[in-house]
Amino acid sequence: MTIAVREKDMMAKTEPVLVAEKLDYTFPGADRPVFGGVDFALAKGEFLSLVGGSGVGKSTVLRCAAGLLEPGAGRIVLQGGKAHSGRRRRSIVFQDSRLLPWQTVEANVAYGLHGLGLSRQEIAARVEDALKLTLMVDYAKRWPSELSGGQQQRVGIARALAVEPSVLLMDEPFSAVDALTRGRLQAELLNIWERRRMAVLFVTHDIEEAVLLSDRILVMGGVMGGSQPACITNHNPVDLARPRSRKEPEFFRVAATIADQLQ
Ligand SMILES: Nc1ncnc2c1ncn2[C@@H]1O[C@H](COP(=O)(O)OP(=O)(O)O)[C@@H](O)[C@H]1O
Ligand SMILES: [Mg+2]
Secondary structure (H helix, E strand, C coil): CHHHHHHHHHHHCCCEEEEEEEEEECCCCCCCCCEEEEEEEEECCCEEEEECCCCCCHHHHHHHHHCCCCCCEEEEEECCCCCCCCCCCEEEECCCCCCCCCCCHHHHHHHCCCCCCCCHHHHHHHHHHHHHHCCCHHHCCCCHHHCCHHHHHHHHHHHHHHCCCCEEEEECCCCCCCHHHHHHHHHHHHHHHHHHCCEEEEEECCHHHHHHHCCEEEEEECCHHHCCCEEEEEEEECCCCCCCCCCCHHHHHHHHHHHHHHC
């Protein structure tokens, strides 16, 4: 019985929505690629994390996945047919929320909705819905400067969710907030993911964060002591039941395995 349910779950999670094929990226003027041969597939509804040390190229991979950077070789393929009207197929959340300081919270969330063919009422409904999901509905008329760092990140997440993406790309979204706020935001993100079931590609250098959140964890690292381009060195399915606790021995075991891979 349990096994049958699990198999069904796994089948739903094999249909890819975003595929990276042999990605390679070299910054203009650099003498060698940051990374090479980066391959992965993000399945529909999957929570996939990319972990690695500082400077290894995680943000650059995510920018390629977002279409903000063109890889030098390889390609990003978005699957699942054409985007539905009124939606974007992917959206991104950065470490710093990147809100427009001269716009209110609600105007910031509405920003990405312009040009999608939605009516004013539809835009207002989407904004309200996204602010409700991120627990920021009471702050709709505020200015970004009136919010804490954690609240600004919530608005950044609301803005990304409002376009109803099938792929949500997140670049260390909680690394600039205090530990207590980070814990709350992680729980809220899981709650939103369980309700919306968009696929998430989550970049972090925090192993415990990756184990807490992810269905699968990719480890990115340099080989040959950094003289070669970085690549994906390990793929780790995380077979821990949800909700997860950092206190469980199994949680610790998975985190320790990944820490070893990062050595
Ligand atoms: N605009 C840029 N021009 C040149 N090199 C860059 C630029 N941005 C990042 N890099 C370099 O590329 C490497 C990967 O950067 P990044 O993707 O930001 O790493 P990570 O997100 O894993 O910390 C780093 O060595 C960094 O110094
Ligand atoms: Mg980065």
